[in-house]
Amino acid sequence: MLLISCPNCGSRDETEFHYGGQAHVPYPENPNELNDREWAEFLFYRDNTKGAFAERWLHSTGCRQWFNMLRDTVTYEIQAVYPMGTARPDAAAAAPDSGTASTAPDSTTTGTTAPDISGTSTTPASTPAPEGATT
Amino acid sequence: MANTAALNGIHGLRDIRRSPASHLTAAMEAGSVEGTVILEEGPFxxxxxxxxxxxxxxxxxxxxxxxxxxxxxxxxxxxxxxxxxxxxxxxxxxxxxxxxxxxxxxxxxxxxxxxxxxxxxxxxxxSANRTTFELSGARARAVLEKGCSLDLHPRAFPPGTALNTEVGNIPVVLEKTGEESYRLFPRASFADFLGRWLLDAMREYASPEVP
Structure with a gap:
């Protein structure tokens, strides 16, 4: 059982959450221009990372809000919890996004914040948290 | 769920409205232990x-x-x-x-x-989405702790707080209304299960305590 720290509600059991798959998979800028293979890769192809993995979670029986989490897929260590729409906090992970179909790895759905990870530390406190984030 | 706004007085529909755990009323009365833990379904x-x-x-x-x-x-x-x-x-x-x-x-x-x-x-x-269970008594917290992983100690969960969580694997809103009284708001379809689950959790407090 993981103990997950929801940004709104504090530490809760894993059973209260829903897993949302890999984070930072940007929607294609021009979906109509993709061929079938590229579209299929956007829809279905995800990393199978060993080590730190950025993923989305939903606190489904709590505040019903989505957030991102950086979790080690080997040790299950939760390295960071950060809001949707912000960049992945660690730059040190060994290029986990190589080989994906996306043209702009590590960007959010807005596609504008990709390089902005140099100044952020690994703690989620450095990002603007929603109200009531400390519990 | 029916639009309750339209039900008032129409052929007495309000009078025949049944609460989701009304069939457990007798069981809840029998299962409550006076002065230790009491479970009842709240009013509409x-x-x-x-x-x-x-x-x-x-x-x-x-x-x-x-x-x-x-x-x-x-x-x-x-x-x-x-x-x-x-x-x-x-x-x-x-x-x-x-x-x-x-x-x-x-x-x-x-x-x-x-x-x-x-x-x-x-x-x-x-109004018809959730029902209300009222759990009170000195052992109320012990009953809830059998199926709720939150820290229910008064220092972390004082009266006048309410949390969205799971009790007995059922998603509920758990509100603490007094030092020893709680309100649980499960969805109507879970009321039967949660009511029976709470009754089962309360059963041991009907027996004399083993030293």
């Missing part, structure tokens, strides 16, 4: 699902009608018998006595609607 209540950004202008208008909006997880706002439970950063559950319902002479839902106006958000009548 007017519940309103409220979604509004509390920091916005319409949030302030709605807060003025509801009393106040809680600002953080666990918070309970409201005034004059109306409780506003925090469900999410922009989602709240308003719980009021049944008489506050518009079909019974109240004006809670209508005035919330009017306060929200055309602004983004929603006001939905959820």
């Amino acid at each position: 209540q007017t519940m309103v699902g409220l979604r509004v950004d509390p920091r916005s202008e319409e949030g302030a208008r709605v807060a003025a009608v509801a009393g106040s909006l809680p600002t953080r997880c666990g918070g309970v706002g409201g005034a004059d018998g109306v409780s506003v439970l925090w469900l999410g950063p922009s989602e709240f559950l308003v719980v009021a006595p049944e008489e506050a319902h518009d079909s019974l002479g109240g004006d809670l839902i209508g005035s919330l609607h009017a306060a929200l106006g055309e602004s983004p958000g929603q006001v939905v009548d959820l």
Whole structure:
């Protein structure tokens, strides 16, 4: 059982959450221009990372809000919890996004914040948290 | 769920309304241990699902009608018998006595609607969505702790707080109303299971304590 720290509600059991798959998979800028293979890769192809993995979670029986989490897929260590729409906090992970179909790895759905990870530390406190984030 | 606003007095529909755990009334009475732990189903209540950004202008208008909006997880706002439970950063559950319902002479839902106006958000009548279990007594916390992983110690969960969580694997809103009294709001379809689960959890307190 993981103990997950929801940004709104504090530490809760894993059973209260829903897993949302890999984070930072940007929607294609021009979906109509993709061929079938590229579209299929956007829809279905995800990393199978060993080590730190950025993923989305939903606190489904709590505040019903989505957030991102950086979790080690080997040790299950939760390295960071950060809001949707912000960049992945660690730059040190060994290029986990190589080989994906996306043209702009590590960007959010807005596609504008990709390089902005140099100044952020690994703690989620450095990002603007929603109200009531400390519990 | 039927629109309860249309049911008032129409062929006595209000009179034949049954609460989701009404078939457990006798079992709950038999299973309660006077002075130790008591379980009963609460009366019908007017519940309103409220979604509004509390920091916005319409949030302030709605807060003025509801009393106040809680600002953080666990918070309970409201005034004059109306409780506003925090469900999410922009989602709240308003719980009021049944008489506050518009079909019974109240004006809670209508005035919330009017306060929200055309602004983004929603006001939905959820009176039939959840039922209320009232659990009280010295052993109430021990009963809940059998199926709830939250820290229910008073230092972390004081009276006047409400949390969205699971009790006995059932998603409920758990509100602490007094030092030894709790209200649980499960959805109607879970009321039977949760009622029986609570009764089972209470059974050991009917026996004399083994030293």
